Amino acid sequence: MSRVTAAVRPLPLPNLFWPLAIAVLCLVTFGALTIGRFEIAPAEVFVILANNLWPMDTGDSVAKERVVELVRLPRVLLALLAGAALGVAGAALQSLFRNPLVGPDILGIAPGAAFGGALAIMLSGNPWMTVAGAFTSGLAAIFLVLMFARAGARANSLTLVLAGVVVGALFSALVSLVTFLADVESELPAILYWLLGSFSSANYSKLMVLALAVLIGIVPVMALRFRLNVMALGEDEAAALGLRVGPIRWTILLGTTLVVATSVAVAGVIGWVGLVVPHLARMLVGPDHRALLPASAVLGGIALVIVDTLCRSLTAAEIPLSVITAIVGAPVFLLLLRRAAGTGWRNA
Amino acid sequence: MQIQIQIQMTSILGAAVRRTVCVCTVLAVVLSARSALAADGVLPVRDQLGRLVALEQPAERIVTIPMPAAPMLIGLQQGVGSLAAMHPESRSAIRAGVLGELFPAALSLPTNVVGRGFMPNVEAVLATKPDLVIQWGNRGSDLIAPLEAAGLPVAAVQYGGEEDIREWLSLFGVLTGEQANAKRLIAARHEALERLAPLRRLPDAEKPRVLYLFRVLSGLQVAGGDTFNDFSIRSAGGRNAAADLQGFKPVNREQILAWNPEVILLNSFEPGLTPAHITDDPVLGLTAAAAAGRVYQMPIGGYRWDPPSHESPLAWLWLAARLHPERLDVDLSAQISAQLTAIYGEKLAPAMIARVLGPENAGQSGDSAAHE
Numbered sequence: 001m002s003r004v005t006a007a008v009r010p011l012p013l014p015n016l017f018w019p020l021a022i023a024v025l026c027l028v029t030f031g032a033l034t035i036g037r038f039e040i041a042p043a044e045v046f047v048i049l050a051n052n053l054w055p056m057d058t059g060d061s062v063a064k065e066r067v068v069e070l071v072r073l074p075r076v077l078l079a080l081l082a083g084a085a086l087g088v089a090g091a092a093l094q095s096l097f098r099n100p101l102v103g104p105d106i107l108g109i110a111p112g113a114a115f116g117g118a119l120a121i122m123l124s125g126n127p128w129m130t131v132a133g134a135f136t137s138g139l140a141a142i143f144l145v146l147m148f149a150r151a152g153a154r155a156n157s158l159t160l161v162l163a164g165v166v167v168g169a170l171f172s173a174l175v176s177l178v179t180f181l182a183d184v185e186s187e188l189p190a191i192l193y194w195l196l197g198s199f200s201s202a203n204y205s206k207l208m209v210l211a212l213a214v215l216i217g218i219v220p221v222m223a224l225r226f227r228l229n230v231m232a233l234g235e236d237e238a239a240a241l242g243l244r245v246g247p248i249r250w251t252i253l254l255g256t257t258l259v260v261a262t263s264v265a266v267a268g269v270i271g272w273v274g275l276v277v278p279h280l281a282r283m284l285v286g287p288d289h290r291a292l293l294p295a296s297a298v299l300g301g302i303a304l305v306i307v308d309t310l311c312r313s314l315t316a317a318e319i320p321l322s323v324i325t326a327i328v329g330a331p332v333f334l335l336l337l338r339r340a341a342g343t344g345w346r347n348a
Numbered sequence: 349m350q351i352q353i354q355i356q357m358t359s360i361l362g363a364a365v366r367r368t369v370c371v372c373t374v375l376a377v378v379l380s381a382r383s384a385l386a387a388d389g390v391l392p393v394r395d396q397l398g399r400l401v402a403l404e405q406p407a408e409r410i411v412t413i414p415m416p417a418a419p420m421l422i423g424l425q426q427g428v429g430s431l432a433a434m435h436p437e438s439r440s441a442i443r444a445g446v447l448g449e450l451f452p453a454a455l456s457l458p459t460n461v462v463g464r465g466f467m468p469n470v471e472a473v474l475a476t477k478p479d480l481v482i483q484w485g486n487r488g489s490d491l492i493a494p495l496e497a498a499g500l501p502v503a504a505v506q507y508g509g510e511e512d513i514r515e516w517l518s519l520f521g522v523l524t525g526e527q528a529n530a531k532r533l534i535a536a537r538h539e540a541l542e543r544l545a546p547l548r549r550l551p552d553a554e555k556p557r558v559l560y561l562f563r564v565l566s567g568l569q570v571a572g573g574d575t576f577n578d579f580s581i582r583s584a585g586g587r588n589a590a591a592d593l594q595g596f597k598p599v600n601r602e603q604i605l606a607w608n609p610e611v612i613l614l615n616s617f618e619p620g621l622t623p624a625h626i627t628d629d630p631v632l633g634l635t636a637a638a639a640a641g642r643v644y645q646m647p648i649g650g651y652r653w654d655p656p657s658h659e660s661p662l663a664w665l666w667l668a669a670r671l672h673p674e675r676l677d678v679d680l681s682a683q684i685s686a687q688l689t690a691i692y693g694e695k696l697a698p699a700m701i702a703r704v705l706g707p708e709n710a711g712q713s714g715d716s717a718a719h720e
Contacts (some may be wrong), residue, residue: 037603063605063634070630071602180464190566193598200600201567316590317597 017285021298025080028302032076032309033068037316040064049073075202078210079308080301082199082263083273085214087300088293089256090274091281092221095228095289096252100337101161103275104260108167110271112141113264114195115171118178121194122187130194131209131265138261141167142253197268197321199308206266213262217255221293224248228289271322272329273300279336389522395503396515397485402501406430406525407480411473412438413462413491414505417482418454419447419651420516420658423533424526426693428453433461433476445648446704450694470494480523509576510537513656533658533691540661544668547585547675556671558586559609559637560646560654562596564625565618568604569596576656577613584667585675586611601631611671612637616646616654644670647704649688662687666705681705 033049034042047056048068090103097107104110116137120129148163175195182188227248230238239245263270281295307328311319392400409432412418418434419442425431428451436459442448448455461472466484468491473481481495485504495502503523505516514534521530547555560577563569571577572593581588589607590599612635614621623643626632637643646654646663653663662684669680685701 037600038606063631066631066634067602067605071600189563193563193567198567198598200598312600312602316599316603317593318600 017291017295021295021302025298025302028305029076029080032079032305033072035309035313036067036072037313038063038067040068070203074204074207075199075308075312076305078202078207078266079199079304081207081210081214082267082270083277083300083302083304084297085210085218085259085263085300086270086274086304087277087281087296087298088218088221089260090300091278091289091293091296092228092252092256093274094278095232095292096249097160098232098234099160100279101275102164103272104256105168105269105271105274106161107164108141108145108171109138109257109260110264110269111168111171111175113138113261114269115174115178116140116261117265118175118182118191118195121191122178122182125187125190127206127209127265131213131262134265135258135261137171138257138264139254141171142257144170194268197270198311198318199267199321200312200318202267210259210262210266213258217258217262218297220251221255224251225289225293228252228293232287232289267321269322270304270325272325272333273304276329276333276336277303279333283336283339389518389527391522393519393522395485395519396506396512397504399502399504401480401503401523403480403523407478407523409476409478410480410482410523411461411476411478412482413466413468414482414484414507415441416651416655416657417505417516417520418442419445420520421524422447422451422454423650423658423691424517424520424524424529426529426691427451428457430524431457432478433458433473435459435462435466441648441651445650445652446688446696446700447650447692449700450650450692450696466491468495470498473500474498482520482523507656509579509656510660513537513658513660517658536661536687536690540664541583544583544585544664547668547672548582550585552587555585555587556610557589557607557636558611558613558671559589559604559607560613560615561626562615563618564614564621567598568600569598570604571596577654580660580664580667581613583664584671586667586671601629605631605635608636610636610640610642612643613667614643614645616648616652621645642670649684649704650692658691659688 030042030045034040034045044059044061044064045068047059048065050056051065052069086104093104093107094100094102113134116133116135117130119137120126120133123129144167145160145163148166149160179188179191182191227243230241230243231245231248233241235245260274277300278292278296281292281299284299285291285295307321307324310324311321391403391405393403395401408430410421410430411433412421412431413435415435415437418431418438421431422428422442431454434454434457439455439457439459442454458472458476461469461476463469466487468481468483473495478500481500481502483491483495483502483504484507485492486506492502492504503519505519506512514537517530517533518527521527558581560571560575560581561568562571562577570590570593571588572595573588573591574594575596578588578591589609590597593599612626614623614626623645626635626643627638627641629638632638646652647666649659649662651657651659653659653666657663665678665683665687666680669676669678681698681701684705685696685698688696688701688704
């Protein structure tokens, strides 16, 4: 058996995980819809939602209906989808590169997407162009990372992470250049606000865009779950076992880049989720990717919905997402590193 | 006191000593009079950072970098006067407001003297041959040091509230030799606040909840309790719905609906922003303000009325008329026209006043091309 699967043990009672996880997901989602700065009772939220399926008496509060359906619902769903996508992307990337420190932000995809999106906002302002720009430059970033990392004979993980940090720094500098060149009155405030990361401008068209990206990007990655188990043995062994390593790697890279870039395009840069959630999922269900990827999706969705609800409800002013994801994510990550120290991860 | 001492001393001491004492006394009188006058507003004068501005005569060519400074100088001098160059945003505001029509010469002044973030382009500044530069003092010494290194006198000002604008006015008055106009403008502010005092004394229940939206199109941001917009709202007899926040903060639509303001004020500088952005929004359109049609865009007179400026008395009057229309029985057009004429010394055409106060008020400069 591979050293990876043997060394990291899942918690006991893994069969309870899925019912529990789905239940928590539903609870958290509904709870998020009832929480907010505008007073709405949970029963009223339920009635408003149910009214869409079969007619019920919602009372005459148009305001409550619109707050639930136009402000909270798209936002919660967007957070759910983005969290799930980032969780899966993080897990897939960590397995692909066989490196626990890897995540969409460390590998430079997120800063790369930020540059493309900022450039698109400056040049056009069309939301579709922002998505396209974010995707293209996210892809460019990951290509650069692979080029740098393969400068030597083998791409070992340290080189990979270093290359990711360097490329990330490069694209962050390019983002600064874009903010320098942007028109101070119209383009710059839009770019800066977008970069901070927020779901506050969530609407159904952004939800559609992300859903499309997830469909195109994550579904193939999910389909390759078992093959990721084999890839964990190392590329040479996987190839020897008959796996077509090249196409698998490209599918995963392209798919994860698409969803990360799209989530950056609709919600700005969200750090830590892609890095921490896969570790949590691995603790709960083990390293078998057939369970790990869906578990990362569920946990990522739950995490980001909770974070976004905090950001929009704790104070009258909106807290940027990156503040809370960093405050929570960094200590959790350190804890996980301590727990997993010396077990399991062998970097070939 | 000094004269009594002198008489006693002449009766006691000899002639030579008397002569020395005379000279010393004269010197003392002159020096004490001089320091009293400097406090009164005579060059050389201290700027808002407490630095002595190296100017012996009123300036004849001034470069202004803070955005409200150029229109303020035009107001003090009732013409372009010694204004030699300004910030490109100042020119956008001048073009969008009435000063572009009253003083067309202002539109052809150079604006290339400033780079990104109020950083002075020293060579461009020197090319205009100024004898004074007005610059922000509370944004770091990097903005001032290059100018001083080039040998230019710099007067530094701070961004703040009502007290700061009064200091700006007296400082600029001394620097341009227009102390009388400066006093007049400061007195006008005092009079305006006094006139609106009855509105401030109303019980809270009769003061409408007002929300100023600092940004709308690139994310909703409101002005908190320590901003000048809060001061303006309170001066005009309103209550700031966002008073619990500090500075300019992002909020979501749900929070605005929860505050349910009775009046919404839109900023004057986002291009393309109109009240329809609020009234047509499915969530913001449900606020009391949108339902009653009380969504107003901050006007531009000679300069924008949102931030602290020399036209704040007009802004307060306009706002009070919007907040308490039944209590303030005033012909707003006539009043605004009269006050603008008093500031700038020029008669304003009715079309200009209509543009300042009208619903399709030119709050947006739309002049991104003004950045040259």
